[in-house]
Amino acid sequence: MYAFDIERPATVAEAAAALGNEDAQALGGGQTLIPTLKQRLASPEKLVSLTGVAEMQGITSNGGTLTIGGAVTHADVAGDGSYKALSELASNIGDPAVRNRGTIGGSLANNDPSACYPAAALASGATIVTNTREIAADDYFVGLFETALDEGEIITAVKFPIPQKANYQKFLQPASRFALVGVFVAVTADGVRVAVTGASNEGVHRWTAAEDALSANFSADALDGLSVSADDLIADLHGSAEYRAHLVAVMTKRAVAAAS
Amino acid sequence: MTKVSMTINGKQVSGDVEGRTLLASFLREDQRLTGTHIGCDTSQCGACVVHVDGKAVKSCTMFAIEADGAQVATIEGQAAEDGTLNAIQAAFQEHHGLQCGFCTPGMVMSAAALLKENPKPSASEVREYLEGNICRCTGYHNIVKSIMAASGQDVSAIAAE
CATH class of the missing domain: 1.10.150.120 ([2Fe-2S]-binding domain)
Structure with missing residues (x-):
């Protein structure tokens, strides 16, 4: 690693001030950033650790909305249970030690194209709350490792409207424990939303053809005959674009069948 | 360098670390607690797992500064004082x-x-x-x-x- 300083602010305001310097970078649980620093793929002068910010801790459920602090770990989301599909998703990220450090805000800010949380946020129609504004999930995920966040903007919380039914199915890439393909299906008052991670070079995205079919008839059979184009899907040694396209349909059907 | 203090296996310790000093390096090199192993250094292998405030974490994927003020438990603290294994x-x-x-x-x-x-x-x-x-x-x-x-x-x- 190149040398850098670490600040540990206690409030969001202090963290935002520390991130005002353009060579500063936010540090969540560090489960992605620290390996990246070790490879010298990033060279911030200063890391601003967000794990000590009390305002970014805690999970609250109120009127059908679950609000999770940006610095809440995957283990704490897994243990919460008030949004079952989300807790199940969190309980299958990485391994137990990673889940004890990694945070929801960190995952969403990084927007890895194979990460699990982006699929949950997009399918649930979550709201990303930052120190300056609220961003709808539909406007938040811009592309590969790209989000609507400005430089130095901090995810302080994520608000999930709890769907009527939901489920996440992850086809595990066993070495990285990321999703080779993951599909989150949520039945909301405004219809069904389907979000796909791990498949596209553009990152997490909605599968609108499946949403239309499932909104008319919420059953796995409603997806018969629907398929995803392999164009612009991720192709690597773990799976071809065609294989991932096939998996998208399979995982969507499994998620529909398992939704509760 | 930044001064950090933490409790390791019930003993209060402190030391000066760089921002980039990993908790695993602090344990092994500063504290000479070499029971915590670094196998892969890429967060995969888990040989470096210790407990920080009661939770299992990979000490190669956490900075020493982040453990400032924490209760850390390592393999050296598992056996009794007289060496009786847990x-x-x-x-x-x-x-x-x-x-x-x-x-x-x-x-x-x-x-x-x-x-x-x-x-x-x-x-x-x-x-x-x-x-x-x-x-x-x-x-x-x-x-x-x-x-x-x-x-x-x-x-x-x-x-x-």
Whole structure:
């Protein structure tokens, strides 16, 4: 690693001030950033650790909305249970030690194209709350490792409207424990939303053809005959674009069948 | 350099670290607690697992500064003062839960975290919990058996393989 300083602010305001310097970078649980620093793929002068910010801790459920602090770990989301599909998703990220450090805000800010949380946020129609504004999930995920966040903007919380039914199915890439393909299906008052991670070079995205079919008839059979184009899907040694396209349909059907 | 203080295995310690100093490096190089192993340095293998404020974490993927003020437990603190092994360590010895032994510190610390959460895990729960602990000797069978035994369950039916 190149040398850098670490600040540990206690409030969001202090963290935002520390991130005002353009060579500063936010540090969540560090489960992605620290390996990246070790490879010298990033060279911030200063890391601003967000794990000590009390305002970014805690999970609250109120009127059908679950609000999770940006610095809440995957283990704490897994243990919460008030949004079952989300807790199940969190309980299958990485391994137990990673889940004890990694945070929801960190995952969403990084927007890895194979990460699990982006699929949950997009399918649930979550709201990303930052120190300056609220961003709808539909406007938040811009592309590969790209989000609507400005430089130095901090995810302080994520608000999930709890769907009527939901489920996440992850086809595990066993070495990285990321999703080779993951599909989150949520039945909301405004219809069904389907979000796909791990498949596209553009990152997490909605599968609108499946949403239309499932909104008319919420059953796995409603997806018969629907398929995803392999164009612009991720192709690597773990799976071809065609294989991932096939998996998208399979995982969507499994998620529909398992939704509760 | 920044001064950090923490409690390691019940003892108050402090030291000067750089921002980039990993908790694993602080434990091994500053504190000379070399029982915590660095196997992969890429967060995959789990040989460096320690407990920070009671939670299992990979000490190679956390900065020492982040543990300032924390309670840290390492493999060195598992046995009693007189060297008597704890139940998990004794079970690893009894059931041949190690071959080369390199991954063992992480296995024992992960097992301790598991048994605190789930005192009587099934074999599949043990395997699931050890997802982030890799044994290059592939000696998983007896590791799982040792942890089941440490939890007080009868392992006589689990054949050696």
